Amino acid sequence: MAHEYVPEIATDREGNEYVVQGWQDDFYGGKLGFWLFMFTEVMMFGAMFLALTYYKTLHPEDFLTASHHLNRLLGGTNTVILLISALTMGLGLLKMRVGDVKGAKLMIYITMFLAAMFLAIKGVEWTEEYEHGIFLMHDKLLPESSFPFGEKLFYGLYFTMTGLHGFHIIIGIGLMIWLLKRINAGKVTPEHHILHWNIALYWDIVHLIWVFVFPYFYMIGANHGN
Amino acid sequence: MKKTYFDETHCAIGHPKSTFMQWMLTIDHKRIGIMYAVVMMTFFFVAVATAFLMRLELFAPGGQFIDGDTFNQAFTLHGVIMIFLFMVPGIPAIFGNIVMPLMIGAKDVAFPRLNWFTFWLYIVGALFALSTLWTGNGFADTGWTFYAPYSLNTDTSVVMLLVAAFILGMASILTGLNFLVTIHRLRAPGMTFFKMPLFVWGIYATGWIQLLATPVVGITLILALLEKLLGIGIFDPAKGGDPVLFEHLFWIYSHPAVYLMILPAFGVMSEIIPTFSRKEVFGYRTIALSSAAIAGIGYLVWGHHLFTSGMADLAKTVFSFLTFFVAVPTGIKFYDWVATMYGGKIVLRTPMLWALGTIITFVIGGLTGVTITMIGVDIHLQDTYYTVAHFHYAMLGGVAFLMFAGMHYWFPLVTGKMYNEAKAKIAFYIIFIGFNFLWFPMLIAGYLGMPRRYFDYLPEFQIYHQVAFFGAVVFIIGITLMMYVLIQGWRKGEKVGPNPWNATTLEWHLPYSPAPLENHTKVPYVDFDPYEYKNGEPVVKFDYATMKRID
Amino acid sequence: MATNTNIDYKKEQSNYIKVLVGLLVLTAITFVQPHLFMEHSSFLAQMIIAVAKAWLIVIYYMHLKGDKLIGAMVWFTLFLVAVFFIITIAVDVTHFQFGDESYITSAEHSLAGAEVHQTSSAHE
Numbered sequence: 060m061a062h063e064y065v066p067e068i069a070t071d072r073e074g075n076e077y078v079v080q081g082w083q084d085d086f087y088g089g090k091l092g093f094w095l096f097m098f099t100e101v102m103m104f105g106a107m108f109l110a111l112t113y114y115k116t117l118h119p120e121d122f123l124t125a126s127h128h129l130n131r132l133l134g135g136t137n138t139v140i141l142l143i144s145a146l147t148m149g150l151g152l153l154k155m156r157v158g159d160v161k162g163a164k165l166m167i168y169i170t171m172f173l174a175a176m177f178l179a180i181k182g183v184e185w186t187e188e189y190e191h192g193i194f195l196m197h198d199k200l201l202p203e204s205s206f207p208f209g210e211k212l213f214y215g216l217y218f219t220m221t222g223l224h225g226f227h228i229i230i231g232i233g234l235m236i237w238l239l240k241r242i243n244a245g246k247v248t249p250e251h252h253i254l255h256w257n258i259a260l261y262w263d264i265v266h267l268i269w270v271f272v273f274p275y276f277y278m279i280g281a282n283h284g285n
Numbered sequence: 286m287k288k289t290y291f292d293e294t295h296c297a298i299g300h301p302k303s304t305f306m307q308w309m310l311t312i313d314h315k316r317i318g319i320m321y322a323v324v325m326m327t328f329f330f331v332a333v334a335t336a337f338l339m340r341l342e343l344f345a346p347g348g349q350f351i352d353g354d355t356f357n358q359a360f361t362l363h364g365v366i367m368i369f370l371f372m373v374p375g376i377p378a379i380f381g382n383i384v385m386p387l388m389i390g391a392k393d394v395a396f397p398r399l400n401w402f403t404f405w406l407y408i409v410g411a412l413f414a415l416s417t418l419w420t421g422n423g424f425a426d427t428g429w430t431f432y433a434p435y436s437l438n439t440d441t442s443v444v445m446l447l448v449a450a451f452i453l454g455m456a457s458i459l460t461g462l463n464f465l466v467t468i469h470r471l472r473a474p475g476m477t478f479f480k481m482p483l484f485v486w487g488i489y490a491t492g493w494i495q496l497l498a499t500p501v502v503g504i505t506l507i508l509a510l511l512e513k514l515l516g517i518g519i520f521d522p523a524k525g526g527d528p529v530l531f532e533h534l535f536w537i538y539s540h541p542a543v544y545l546m547i548l549p550a551f552g553v554m555s556e557i558i559p560t561f562s563r564k565e566v567f568g569y570r571t572i573a574l575s576s577a578a579i580a581g582i583g584y585l586v587w588g589h590h591l592f593t594s595g596m597a598d599l600a601k602t603v604f605s606f607l608t609f610f611v612a613v614p615t616g617i618k619f620y621d622w623v624a625t626m627y628g629g630k631i632v633l634r635t636p637m638l639w640a641l642g643t644i645i646t647f648v649i650g651g652l653t654g655v656t657i658t659m660i661g662v663d664i665h666l667q668d669t670y671y672t673v674a675h676f677h678y679a680m681l682g683g684v685a686f687l688m689f690a691g692m693h694y695w696f697p698l699v700t701g702k703m704y705n706e707a708k709a710k711i712a713f714y715i716i717f718i719g720f721n722f723l724w725f726p727m728l729i730a731g732y733l734g735m736p737r738r739y740f741d742y743l744p745e746f747q748i749y750h751q752v753a754f755f756g757a758v759v760f761i762i763g764i765t766l767m768m769y770v771l772i773q774g775w776r777k778g779e780k781v782g783p784n785p786w787n788a789t790t791l792e793w794h795l796p797y798s799p800a801p802l803e804n805h806t807k808v809p810y811v812d813f814d815p816y817e818y819k820n821g822e823p824v825v826k827f828d829y830a831t832m833k834r835i836d
Numbered sequence: 837m838a839t840n841t842n843i844d845y846k847k848e849q850s851n852y853i854k855v856l857v858g859l860l861v862l863t864a865i866t867f868v869q870p871h872l873f874m875e876h877s878s879f880l881a882q883m884i885i886a887v888a889k890a891w892l893i894v895i896y897y898m899h900l901k902g903d904k905l906i907g908a909m910v911w912f913t914l915f916l917v918a919v920f921f922i923i924t925i926a927v928d929v930t931h932f933q934f935g936d937e938s939y940i941t942s943a944e945h946s947l948a949g950a951e952v953h954q955t956s957s958a959h960e
Binding site: 067069070071072077078079080081082085087088091092095096098099100102103104105106107109110113114117118195196200201202208209211212215216218219223 | 393397458462463465467469470474475496497498500501503504505508515516517518519523527533534537807808810833834
């Protein structure tokens with residue numbers, strides 16, 4: 060940019076001066092904007108939870124049965140992995156804010172690694188389900204199968220929601236790669252780190268969604284009879 | 286004109302030399318607003334043409350030149366263009382962009398590059414949608430509401446249209462996000478929320494609807510898409526899905542969407558009425574808070590679109606009850622506007638004529654809405670021409686009319702010129718008369734049982750279709766004349782100064798018109814209310830070189 | 837005001853670790869709850885634990901503690917989601933009137949019905 064941004068001053072009738080907030084260099088504005096974006100994610104996943112609850116109300120037994128058959132070990136491991144990755148992301152931001160850029164980058168790398176692990180374990184889980192005949196457009200979830208409606212709906216929404224969540228994880232990894240590039244280019248610094256702040260927030264919301272996805276799908280049928 | 290700092294930095298990428306590229310890459314809110322206006326008015330006329338084709342076919346019973354399937358595609362096209370390409374971006378995309386930052390004394394919106402990106406996202410979405418006219422198995426024939434299970438099973442180009450609608454929804458969300466942060470962060474020093482012009486209140490309330498309601502339809506469209514492609518079974522009863530769930534999710538957005546359309550329009554009304562009554566607005570606080578109330582209550586009433594779809598009786602009752610409430614803050618606004626005019630010195634220029642005409646047509650639209658809020662009445666009138674006339678009175682006679690009013694009001698701000706007043710007034714009268722001949726018979730036809738979205742009908746309804754056709758012809762002549770007047774005004778109109786209406790809000794306190802690229806020379810300190818008039822004259826005066834008050 | 841340079845690194849880091857421990861404890865409770873307490877209202881118990889975890893994350897990890905403006909917006913958004921849920925679930929589908937006649941809730945397509953189906957003779 061050819062010119063440095065210098066904030067304007069407005070003067071009232073008594074001569075008092077006020078700094079005018081410009082659209083450039085507005086840290087709080089950048090934060091606010093990202094929080095508003097996160098509200099859209101809440102509404103989006105909220106609507107999916109609504110659909111899920113709608114069908115759970117119509118088919119309570121089927122939902123418990125289907126939930127019981129999910130792999131709590133793999134799902135639980137993923138929960139802990141994501142939890143720790145939220146910590147590493149947060150610590151990375153903290154290090155950036157106090158000036159430890161190398162430490163910040165290390166934390167971002169660790170977060171990316173944990174995210175990749177999450178995806179790998181999810182892949183193992185889905186493969187296992189596929190082998191039991193449970194996957195979109197496959198065997199038990201085909202329209203002509205005699206699998207009960209409630210279970211079909213449960214698994215259909217399971218793959219949709221964990222799939223969309225996984226898609227958001229992939230985007231998160233992409234964002235972290237971009238963040239590392241911006242740090243290396245000197246565009247994200249301890250003095251100017253709104254991008255890092257917002258990407259950390261993004262990772263937190265990805266974690267938050269899983270905090271509700273996991274118990275709703277995996278745990279409600281944990282002690283179910285069958 | 287001397288190149289300023291803003292000339293150099295007002296593009297998203299680089300410093301292009303050609304004027305064309307400067308516009309294509311512009312991050313300036315005023316230029317983006319103008320581009321939206323040009324594109325949107327073009328789409329508007331395409332959708333009007335589609336409607337005219339339908340009116341032509343419906344002139345007489347029986348098929349004349351369109352068959353049933355094509356007719357279904359026609360009303361889908363009309364609805365998709367009008368709603369997703371015209372009404373939803375609507376007044377925020379045009380006047381929210383051009384005028385709102387000026388009104389709060391800001392240099393631009395909070396995220397100008399995002400604003401640029403959002404405009405082009407809108408264009409991409411529009412192109413995706415319109416491309417389905419020529420690709421795949423023909424344009425969708427589902428109605429703009431895409432109800433399951435038909436939308437899942439039809440082989441017309443629904444998939445592409447769902448993608449397009451999702452992209453357009455994202456553009457709407459990003460616009461709302463941008464405006465919300467702008468209004469929270471960039472108001473001039475001294476301008477508290479209750480010193481903002483009422484148009485800004487309208488844009489603010491709208492932003493919350495754009496932000497929170499649109500994602501719900503976004504995910505619904507994605508789910509419908511995934512259902513078509515991957516057979517999840519979420520909405521298709523053959524696989525256990527419930528079509529009523531689709532309707533719930535769809536209308537959770539689409540009802541607040543109509544408030545997203547009308548709130549900025551009411552904001553325009555709140556600007557025009559005090560200016561042309563030469564008087565402070567009556568009940569500023571109640572008008573401001575009623576915008577928030579309409580947005581809030583508007584989230585609770587979507588089920589009135591599902592009265593005949595199979596909801597529980599309890600749900601129907603609750604929704605009917607809640608829907609009556611949303612008329613209350615709207616009514617408050619209308620009473621406040623009339624009270625503003627009382628005792629004022631009315632200046633009957635074209636913007637005021639449009640505002641007054643809208644009071645008539647929107648009241649009809651609003652009251653006919655209240656009649657079908659009664660469940661028993663709705664059982665009879667649902668999906669008839671009564672409903673169609675109701676929402677056209679509200680949307681065309683409310684939102685679009687006020688958009689036209691805004692176009693006439695802020696014309697000098699954008700162009701620096703004035704249109705021919707006499708011809709503009711004639712255009713208004715022709716449009717107003719045509720509009721009523723077009724839609725009023727439909728209220729009667731619907732009451733007598735004429736169903737909507739039907740391409741054929743019993744002979745007893747023919748007279749209503751014929752009168753409506755006559756109204757359509759007059760209406761189209763009127764809007765064509767209106768566009769001619771505006772375009773001629775831009776090309777050859779008389780030059781005017783920056784405040785030809787002698788109004789009080791900040792967008793008129795500029796050194797010259799059209800508005801300078803960098804907005805106000807200096808941001809003023811705002812220690813005054815937005816509509817201060819004394820004896821018909823504005824109280825607040827500025828020295829435009831220093832933006833200090835000199836009254 | 838791009839950055840706050842007077843950050844107490846040790847204190848912030850210890851806050852992060854404390855929240856981590858809290859989240860891990862809540863996760864452990866998530867696992868044992870179905871066998872230990874509220875076994876018959878598992879869904880409610882799980883959602884309560886999830887809300888507790890979410891609260892910790894939002895207040896501390898997402899730095900919302902003390903931010904009045906964004907905090908108010910968060911409350912409004914959550915309220916809206918709650919309203920959608922209450923109306924659609926508690927008011928509408930819980931009072932589904934057509935359970936007996938509707939194809940989507942018919943016995944042959946639910947688990948109980950499938951068992952009956954399998955034990956009956958001729959059909960697939």
